[in-house]
Amino acid sequence: MALLDLKNLSIEYKLSDGKLKAVDDVSLTIDNGDILGLVGESGCGKSTLIKGIINLLPSNGKVTEGEVVFNDEVLNKLSVEDMRKKRWKEISLITQSAMNSLNPVYKVGKQIIEPMIEHDKTPKDEAMKKAEQLFELVGLEKGRLQDYPHQYSGGMKQRAIIAMSLALDPKLIIADEPTTALDVIVQSQILERINMLLNQYDGSMILVTHDISVVAQTCTKVAVMYGGKIIEYGDVNQVLKRPNHPYTMGLKNAFPSLVGDKKELISIEGTPPDLSKEIIGCRFAERCPFVQGKCRKGEIKKTSVKNGYFYCARAEERDELMKQADIPSTWESN
Template sequence: MILEVDGLQIHYGTAGGTVRAVDGASFAVPEGRIVGLVGESGCGKTTAVRAIMGVLAENGRRAGGRVVFKGKPIDETNTRPLLWRDIAYVPQSAMSSLDPVYTVGAQIVEVLTKRGRHGKTAARARAAELFDLVGLSENRLRDYPHQFSGGMRQRAAIAMALALEPSLLLADEPVTALDVIVQRQILDTLRALQQRLKLSMVLVTHDISVVAYLCDEVVVMYAGQVIESGPVREVLGRPRHPYTMGLRNAFPDLMSDALELVPIAGSPPDLADPPPGCRFTPRCPFALAACSTRPAAIGSDRAGAGNAHVSACLRDGEADHLRTFALDPVTWQRSSAYATS
């Protein structure tokens, strides 16, 4: 495993109390694999990846857990030297990694000279090489970010992240807000880069079809917790947690538009005051009385080089049965018997 996250807890202090944005999340990234971190907006994905890099917002702090990179525990005191060189980040909005007042080329050259100690001439040559790597013409190095399309900006942000040859790339919603054709082009580029550079990658997305298209493994987050994880083919082919079953119905397949889309009613809970027990209880069509009181824990067994398929649902033993009901849209129109509001 190149990265292990174990029982991570991240708290934000706010006027309304403590927001437990990540509340005991565990997952691992095998070397040379693409792991999708998926869940609806507000489930703690961005917080988790920023915590891995030790770059949280001012009011955020790690309240518990461990992050281990290449066998060494890391936290905000020792990640700085690793950033760019070992762990690189493509932030949620590509615009936020690009400064509107400088040309894109100048910004990549700056990363190479300031962080990588390249000389100016070598940096310019390397910037052209990086542009070529992500499928941009080197003539465009002289352009400003606003002269780029959304897809080109995303490519430029990826080029910048790869400047110092990191081994782990954390990409936060890299294709959100792009049209489906461009999404596929960018995802294909990421896959090609991953294979060519032998990168390990965490791809954060709210869109499970992006995971299906690109990732080897998947970690599903709900309300700050990991509720299901494992190899993509298993987790998306035979989801065991009702939330994953619901997510699968809620997004179009990137390759076809055959399936009827069925949203999961309601929204994720307020992380300043999450429901007790399984946090999905208020939205789950399969909730039992026990679900609202017993916190569901995920198993921690791992198999071989990858991660085993695990789920935190109390009704895990009935997963095959529940899955057949989950495919019926009517199931999701019925509100939970344990809805709190």
């Protein structure tokens, strides 16, 4: 049984002049121990998708179709109170810009023990001992629990937020760009620490990012999102070494490789589609260098591959497209 199973999930926002379909018919599976990288440009629906998973959509957002099945339980049918009990204890969230998520008027230790006391009724002294252990795991001195957030550096705040997300030993951690605004050295340290903790706790994670190199370093699976839809999904080595969708090929060519000959990076021209308007055919068609007439007609069918799938009207010509895109097989992951 999968830990998390998204079944044909669609999410809409109600606007003053209509509706915007931010997530369209998304299906994917996360098993115990998986680290899923959710990648794509800004505005493609990544943050909306994860908010839909844990029922934290704004008031004008709504799951209109599909199910979020977590441990054989449909989360989007739970009451507000029942869903609140799931958060932190079974599913925790590392928010985007987590460095600014700590309350500036409370000591960090108080903020970390709060979910333990509220959810598990853990005595305060036991909760503080657990907080000290968590700080040791994320590489912080336990004495810093008595400091206020302004006394922490950016990397220390990020580590503290990771410790907070582990306070109740959740089965799934959702990390929304946890290394944004950190320098590359601290970013590497944070990602290594997350990997170590997940292995130790036998946990799973959804890592939301726009950085393909972070996915290659950290993840076991990857879902590529564009225009509100998962356009390619599969094992990380499979997707990054031999991408099937032209958008994934473009993302790969836009990032440098540390091995092999130096190559000029190629950016993806154009902008993502307007999701408030109906999209007919492939939503990447306006930016795709391989577009043909059939790409703009009707619904693009899903093509299944080993341990994954992708959507492309030219699926049968995949090897030729990859050759034209000049995709090297130089990515490696953990």
